[in-house]
Amino acid sequence: xxxxxxxxxxxxxxxxxxxxxxCSQTKGHDRMYWYRQDPGLGxxxxxxxxxxxxxxxxxxxxxxxxxxxxxxxxxLSLESAIPNQTALYFxxxxxxxxxxxxxxxxxxxxxxxxxx
Amino acid sequence: AQSVTQLDSQVPVFxxxxxxxxCNYSSSxxxxxxxxxxxxxxxxxxxxxxLSGSTLVKGINGFEAEFNKSQTSFHLRKPxxxxxxxxxxxxAVSGGSNDYKLSFGAGTTVTVRA
Numbered sequence: 060x061x062x063x064x065x066x067x068x069x070x071x072x073x074x075x076x077x078x079x080x081x082c083s084q085t086k087g088h089d090r091m092y093w094y095r096q097d098p099g100l101g102x103x104x105x106x107x108x109x110x111x112x113x114x115x116x117x118x119x120x121x122x123x124x125x126x127x128x129x130x131x132x133x134x135l136s137l138e139s140a141i142p143n144q145t146a147l148y149f150x151x152x153x154x155x156x157x158x159x160x161x162x163x164x165x166x167x168x169x170x171x172x173x174x175x
Numbered sequence: 176a177q178s179v180t181q182l183d184s185q186v187p188v189f190x191x192x193x194x195x196x197x198c199n200y201s202s203s204x205x206x207x208x209x210x211x212x213x214x215x216x217x218x219x220x221x222x223x224x225x226l227s228g229s230t231l232v233k234g235i236n237g238f239e240a241e242f243n244k245s246q247t248s249f250h251l252r253k254p255x256x257x258x259x260x261x262x263x264x265x266x267a268v269s270g271g272s273n274d275y276k277l278s279f280g281a282g283t284t285v286t287v288r289a
Contacts, residue, residue, distance in 0.1 A: 101279035162269040166218040
């Protein structure tokens with residue numbers, strides 16, 4: 060079984076709709092992240108969470124919100140989707156510092172979101 | 176803050192030929208460096224990483240990379256590629272053991288042809 064799972068894998072929605080993307084992990088990591096990938100731009104950080112009570116904005120958080128329901132679950136919401144939020148979204152996890160991994164992150168398979 | 180530049184957006188290469196993907200970073204502190212691969216319709220998978228020690232790092236699937244501090248580079252190489260190496264490759268940098276953030280380059284698409 061995959062260590063980091065994302066649902067749904069694909070979603071098509073309309074402008075103005077609320078959308079939730081979900082991420083679950085079985086790696087036991089404290090830290091979780093949401094990224095979006097756009098062609099030619101690499102991955103950009105939307106939100107990150109160091110534990111259930113510690114959630115922080117990344118570089119492109121406008122138009123998004125998150126919820127850390129448990130150590131293993133981290134959801135990303137688009138309150139009112141717009142076409143320029145069409146992208147590939149990735150969830151990732153990492154150990155806390157000092158575990159020798161240098162912030163190596165482990166990625167889910169991605170969710171392809173299309174906003175019409 | 177760190178930033179990453181991948182110098183080639185597209186690299187076509189013939190099967191069994193060598194390939195080099197170039198990555199330069201900018202940072203004012205010591206860094207950790209990573210190469211990830213994304214196969215079509217999949218998530219990112221770690222190829223290799225540099226944390227400390229030997230500057231030549233070996234990874235999975237026959238890839239290796241060399242950390243060059245004076246040139247702030249971390250180029251990825253493979254001496255002989257296969258069709259299955261067709262993928263997008265991302266270089267990423269983290270600014271030290273307490274830095275939460277990975278900064279990614281824009282990616283290099285490698286297309287291997289028979």
